[in-house]
Amino acid sequence: MNDCISHPTSTCRLGVTVTPRWPGFDFEGLEHEVPRAWHPAGIGPTAFLEALSAMAPVVEGFFIEDARRLLPRIAKEAPRAEGDAFLRQEAAHASMHAAFNRLLMRWGVPVESVADSVLRWLAVVDWTSSDLRSAVAMAGEHFLGEIGNAILSRPELLEGVDPRIARLFRWHGYEEVEHKAVLFDAFHAARGQGLYTYAVRIAGLWIAVVLLALALPSVSYRILASAGAAQDLHAWRGLIRFVFGRGGMLRGRWRAVAAYHRLDFHPWRYLDNRRFLAELRDTIVDPAWEVGAR
Numbered sequence: 001m002n003d004c005i006s007h008p009t010s011t012c013r014l015g016v017t018v019t020p021r022w023p024g025f026d027f028e029g030l031e032h033e034v035p036r037a038w039h040p041a042g043i044g045p046t047a048f049l050e051a052l053s054a055m056a057p058v059v060e061g062f063f064i065e066d067a068r069r070l071l072p073r074i075a076k077e078a079p080r081a082e083g084d085a086f087l088r089q090e091a092a093h094a095s096m097h098a099a100f101n102r103l104l105m106r107w108g109v110p111v112e113s114v115a116d117s118v119l120r121w122l123a124v125v126d127w128t129s130s131d132l133r134s135a136v137a138m139a140g141e142h143f144l145g146e147i148g149n150a151i152l153s154r155p156e157l158l159e160g161v162d163p164r165i166a167r168l169f170r171w172h173g174y175e176e177v178e179h180k181a182v183l184f185d186a187f188h189a190a191r192g193q194g195l196y197t198y199a200v201r202i203a204g205l206w207i208a209v210v211l212l213a214l215a216l217p218s219v220s221y222r223i224l225a226s227a228g229a230a231q232d233l234h235a236w237r238g239l240i241r242f243v244f245g246r247g248g249m250l251r252g253r254w255r256a257v258a259a260y261h262r263l264d265f266h267p268w269r270y271l272d273n274r275r276f277l278a279e280l281r282d283t284i285v286d287p288a289w290e291v292g293a294r
């Protein structure tokens with residue numbers, strides 16, 4: 001990639017190419033083939049993963065809107081091309097999760113009202129400056145990069161899940177790691193470094209932490225309620241173990257929040273996990289999914 005040589009981004013400098021893919025997953029009829037609690041550890045982990053999916057189309061839309069606003073402010077070709085690939089990856093995530101969410105709706109999950117609530121929560125940042133909004137999106141990408149890393153580094157999290165469902169989360173996790181630095185680089189390319197950028201970045205982090213701390217339990221609760229398990233202590237114990245227990249999805253992630261406060265924080269400097277992308281390319285993503293430049 002010539003652009004990468006003349007104006008390298010942090011991602012392409014590491015030999016990682018943000019690659020738009022369109023896997024075309026189909027979940028039609030799966031409700032007759034997999035149990036309602038499709039995670040082997042029960043309805044708790046199932047509800048948590050479904051909460052991530054139910055929120056995905058709205059959250060991805062938030063990232064896409066932000067990247068669209070940032071990209072015209074970037075003069076160099078390589079970061080703009082990478083930003084464009086980012087947009088296409090996030091659009092594919094939104095679409096594939098929407099397909100999975102239609103399966104959830106057939107199970108009675110109130111996906112549309114969950115999406116409305118997430119939109120209302122995100123509206124909290126609508127009245128703020130566009131920089132603060134970008135900072136919330138950037139922090140969101142940091143968390144998704146962490147979830148992606150957990151999925152890639154701890155395959156046991158999805159062990160025993162029907163492969164047609166597991167591959168959705170694995171592919172999404174893979175691409176979140178692949179593009180984890182794109183919004184971060186785009187924001188700094190547009191706004192520069194300095195105290196103002198740092199202060200906005202940290203404010204965005206804490207808004208994102210509060211939004212997630214409200215949204216994830218509340219959406220999980222509504223999904224458990226739709227499955228008749230809202231009062232089921234066993235389900236909640238399973239969910240908490242899946243998220244915070246040994247080897248859990250968000251176990252020890254306070255370190256990611258702490259590291260984000262460093263003045264010299266950068267997603268790849270914080271965690272150079274590109275080896276997963278090389279090692280897992282053949283098992284998680286299919287070259288046939290790649291889409292050429294439009």
Ligand SMILES: [Fe+2]
Pocket residue numbers: 060089090093172176
């Ligand atoms: Fe995504």
Ligand SMILES: [Fe+2]
Pocket residue numbers: 063090141144176179
């Ligand atoms: Fe992302």
